[in-house]
Amino acid sequence: MVEIVGKRFIESAIKRILFVEPQSGYSTGFNDTVRVETLGPEYLAGSVKDVAECRLVDLRTPGADLRTAMAEFQPQLVALKCGYTTDVPVVADLAREVKQLDPHVPIVVGGHHISLSPEDLFIPEVDGIAYGEAEDIFPLIVRELGAGRSLANVPYMYYRDADGTFKTTVVPRPIANVVLHNSHEMNRRPLPLRELCDPYRDHYYFLYYRRPYSIETARGCRYRCSFCSVWQFHHGVYKVEGWERTFEEIMRIPDGSYVNIVDDLAIQVMPHEDYRQSDAWKLAQALIQSGNRRRFWMQCRADNIVRNKELYAAWAEAGLDMVLIGLESDDPAELKRVNKGSRVNVNEEAINFLHSLKVKIWGAQIVFADWLHDRFDRLIEYNKRLNIECPQFTIHTPLPGTVDWKKYYDQLITTERRYFDFLHPVLPTALPIREFIERYVQLYRECHMSRHELMELVRAGRVTLQGVIEFAKKFRNLTDPETYRSAIELHERVIPKLA
Numbered sequence: 313m314v315e316i317v318g319k320r321f322i323e324s325a326i327k328r329i330l331f332v333e334p335q336s337g338y339s340t341g342f343n344d345t346v347r348v349e350t351l352g353p354e355y356l357a358g359s360v361k362d363v364a365e366c367r368l369v370d371l372r373t374p375g376a377d378l379r380t381a382m383a384e385f386q387p388q389l390v391a392l393k394c395g396y397t398t399d400v401p402v403v404a405d406l407a408r409e410v411k412q413l414d415p416h417v418p419i420v421v422g423g424h425h426i427s428l429s430p431e432d433l434f435i436p437e438v439d440g441i442a443y444g445e446a447e448d449i450f451p452l453i454v455r456e457l458g459a460g461r462s463l464a465n466v467p468y469m470y471y472r473d474a475d476g477t478f479k480t481t482v483v484p485r486p487i488a489n490v491v492l493h494n495s496h497e498m499n500r501r502p503l504p505l506r507e508l509c510d511p512y513r514d515h516y517y518f519l520y521y522r523r524p525y526s527i528e529t530a531r532g533c534r535y536r537c538s539f540c541s542v543w544q545f546h547h548g549v550y551k552v553e554g555w556e557r558t559f560e561e562i563m564r565i566p567d568g569s570y571v572n573i574v575d576d577l578a579i580q581v582m583p584h585e586d587y588r589q590s591d592a593w594k595l596a597q598a599l600i601q602s603g604n605r606r607r608f609w610m611q612c613r614a615d616n617i618v619r620n621k622e623l624y625a626a627w628a629e630a631g632l633d634m635v636l637i638g639l640e641s642d643d644p645a646e647l648k649r650v651n652k653g654s655r656v657n658v659n660e661e662a663i664n665f666l667h668s669l670k671v672k673i674w675g676a677q678i679v680f681a682d683w684l685h686d687r688f689d690r691l692i693e694y695n696k697r698l699n700i701e702c703p704q705f706t707i708h709t710p711l712p713g714t715v716d717w718k719k720y721y722d723q724l725i726t727t728e729r730r731y732f733d734f735l736h737p738v739l740p741t742a743l744p745i746r747e748f749i750e751r752y753v754q755l756y757r758e759c760h761m762s763r764h765e766l767m768e769l770v771r772a773g774r775v776t777l778q779g780v781i782e783f784a785k786k787f788r789n790l791t792d793p794e795t796y797r798s799a800i801e802l803h804e805r806v807i808p809k810l811a
């Protein structure tokens with residue numbers, strides 16, 4: 313982050329800002345079963361709430377419509393989010409639509425994907441692209457555009473100049489190896505303006521849980537998985553906000569809610585650190601003492617769980633419901649191939665330990681394009697043996713901005729962004745594509761929680777019947793052959809030309 317002194321006192325002629333959460337035209341795999349509060353725009357809105365009125369149009373929700381939002385609100389600035397690679401064509405279309413509705417309104421774009429691949433939206437309709445975390449620079453963007461100036465004076469921007477070309481103020485930063493607890497940068501972030509998402513909250517769900525909330529307690533990662541862009545986006549830094557601030561934020565969320573902790577790596581304690589000194593431990597203790605009834609979902613590494621069992625036991629007592637573990641593979645050679653830095657036996661120990669605490673597992677696993685039938689068979693056996701409640705199978709997808717992007721670039725059968733959704737193999741498959749997809753679908757059919765197991769959760773009062781029914785509808789998408797039709801067509805069109 314850049315340090316900008318006095319940002320709270322910024323004045324601007326811009327008094328109405330519309331944030332747009334796109335409906336991606338393409339699914340991003342298992343993410344279809346999750347639609348949660350979008351924290352990025354809420355933090356940005358929090359940074360300018362004293363200067364301008366902010367609204368969100370969440371195009372993922374039924375009835376939300378850009379044209380109506382523009383007509384009713386008459387924004388003086390539109391901020392589009394481009395978080396996923398698959399969002400690129402959707403956001404480009406949205407930018408064109410905004411400019412058709414109002415040719416004079418400036419458009420800025422931000423988000424994870426576009427920070428790492430900004431040239432994807434160097435189009436005439438876009439005025440600026442914010443690089444990286446943008447809470448600090450967003451007030452400056454509002455000030456400069458409000459004064460009718462270009463974004464040439466705002467740090468960490470790609471901006472369209474008077475001659476129509478894109479220029480940048482981004483200064484390259486090396487990858488560091490830094491862990492920051494009680495981080496100043498994290499603590500001085502504005503509070504997220506939750507009013508932005510509140511009108512849509514009835515349409516949010518997290519698997520079978522309704523009306524979830526999102527919080528963020530940490531950013532970045534110190535590990536270096538080859539398929540992951542998180543450490544590139546955060547330049548190798550892992551930073552955690554002070555537990556008191558997180559605690560206060562959680563206390564503002566209605567008791568009994570389901571809380572999705574969005575950190576890519578939550579409650580991480582590095583190997584040389586004592587978990588009892590960590591913010592994660594102090595936060596868990598405070599939650600227990602408060603009598604908290606909220607339940608939490610978070611993403612963690614298996615080695616962190618195994619090293620810090622008492623920490624996770626405390627979190628289970630504080631309301632931990634489910635943990636996403638990036639298992640990636642049950643094969644040591646594949647763990648090495650993606651530079652996971654963890655081991656198969658550690659993954660299994662972490663799963664068994666969390667199960668002993670009655671914490672459910674969302675097991676994220678990679679399906680490689682070079683797999684043959686026996687490899688799919690082994691993975692099915694592995695998931696059944698470990699009783700992973702929510703297995704997630706992502707087809708190995710080298711995303712722009714990752715080590716794998718460079719490593720596999722020459723083998724990609726397409727670079728069209730809409731196919732980078734983890735459901736389309738973008739590398740040639742060893743099996744014929746139809747067989748590969750059949751086996752992929754079978755993973756979900758055979759490994760996911762049965763109807764009986766889901767009903768057990770309902771009977772235990774942990775989820776509602778309505779939540780389970782709606783989840784089952786969304787989940788069906790993953791086992792519907794129609795979902796993969798475009799993947800098959802892509803391969804059958806491209807592969808013969810490569811032969």
Ligand code: SF4
Binds near residue numbers: 533541
């Ligand atoms: S996959 Fe997880 S552990 Fe690996 S670099 Fe990304 S955030 Fe870190």
